[in-house]
Amino acid sequence: MQRGNKSVLDYLQKDPMGFLLFMLYRAPAVLLALTFHEVAHGYVALRCGDPTAKLMHRLSLNPIKHMDPIGTASMFLLGFGWAKPVPVNPNNFKRGRRDDLLVSLAGVTTNFILFLISTLLTVLIGFALYVPELSSDPQGMRFMLSYQETGYTLQLFPAYAGEIASLLRAPWLLHIQRFLLHFCMINLGLCLFNLIPIPPLDGFHVLNDLVLKGRINLSGNAFRITHLALIVLMFSTDIVSRAVGAAVSFVQGLVLGGYLRIFGL
Template sequence: MLDWLSKDPRGFLLFMLYRAPAVLIAITLHEYAHGYVAAKCGDPTARIMGRLSLNPVKHMDSLGTICLFLFGFGWAKPVPINPNNFRNPKRDDILVSVAGVTINFIVFLISTLLAVFIGRHLYEIPFDSANIYRFFLDARSDGFTIQLFPEYVDVLMPLLKTPWLIHLQRVVLHSILINIGLCLFNLLPLPPLDGFHLVNQLIFKGKIYMGGKPFRVMQAALMALMLFTDVVSDFVGKAIYFVQGNVLDIMLRLVGI
């Protein structure tokens, strides 16, 4: 990414400009969902501390947001939760943990359906077969990649029936990747991610307490894995492609394509 920024700053900044709405919406809804479900389960902490908000600034973690922009997955500033306020501690901790990833998955599904609809009206090419949809909407295909990058607009222009829609489609494709990326990344069973809380409750009955120094060490280790190795990015990247491609196929069947 840094190499791209140095060689083509305009292309890099345009790419990030289209990605920005997806990132801001994804992290805002993710954290709002945690706080909203916690409040419904009896814990008003997020509301009292001003975090039950749709203002993205309140939920942005500087490093996590940068990772979302650069890698397509990352994290937001965790909403404060006090499990002592839960009516049913085990059940409610699970519900709060899955709230964020659930809303991201829902937005991913909506974005996928929207991309299918836009595709029908965007191109001169008749979208009359599943293979055409896969070429433009499967994240593993060249057609999907070309649509993401503004510098390829000259390649796409002869194919466009409604040129202004390419800008909307570009934002929607980013939304697909960012939301499924945030969902799958947060399901990793590592603190401070949501997957850790799920594993702790479902397998270890909530007996693992991760706070203070051990928590900070694990958080630093996760950041190091993301920033200095390809372990996390390779695993999450493969998961994103697998889930996105299969969900697209299912949706195409559901709409009769």
């Protein structure tokens, strides 16, 4: 993932037109992942007794309502980030801390489910897309579908399609596969990034509700300060990128390997 992030930034500098073609696939993946993440928060909050998101029209599937400028830009360039948080009023919850935990887990759970589904689809499409020498071999499938492999990276960028043309038997499916590969990475990156236990991310609420039993109560200013510190950390160092990238590669490798074993590879 780290290598792919550098490729994205290099691509923008070296080939602006190619970058625009790349974004035709990446943009829908980012917007869908962010939208489903936030709508899941709002819907679960509504089921737990808090109608705030519904009253403020944040249960909409319109991505524009959920976009945060910096968080969305991070999603496009780094593969992880955040949307504009859905407004939640914990005072409306039926069962306080339990409901706060459920709402906090709703977004990351939705993203992880979408990751599982889209990864399965990439495997199924791979059987038809790649030549038999690849699709019948576990190493061949990993070369094309694993985040750490060159074949995966080449599929993400339309300008590199010619380099893998000989590996494809149904080239028209590459358009669908390319979107799904983006969608897999974005959803898993969004899930794991938001599980970092730093406010205002979901992971902090999970830690506070599940482990600390709600003992930490931060003010709005404290949340804003930690959020700003996280942004500075993300864009001034590669600490967050490396950590999330390593976690994404590890989890994706486990899930992909599991699917390949299910199909006898």
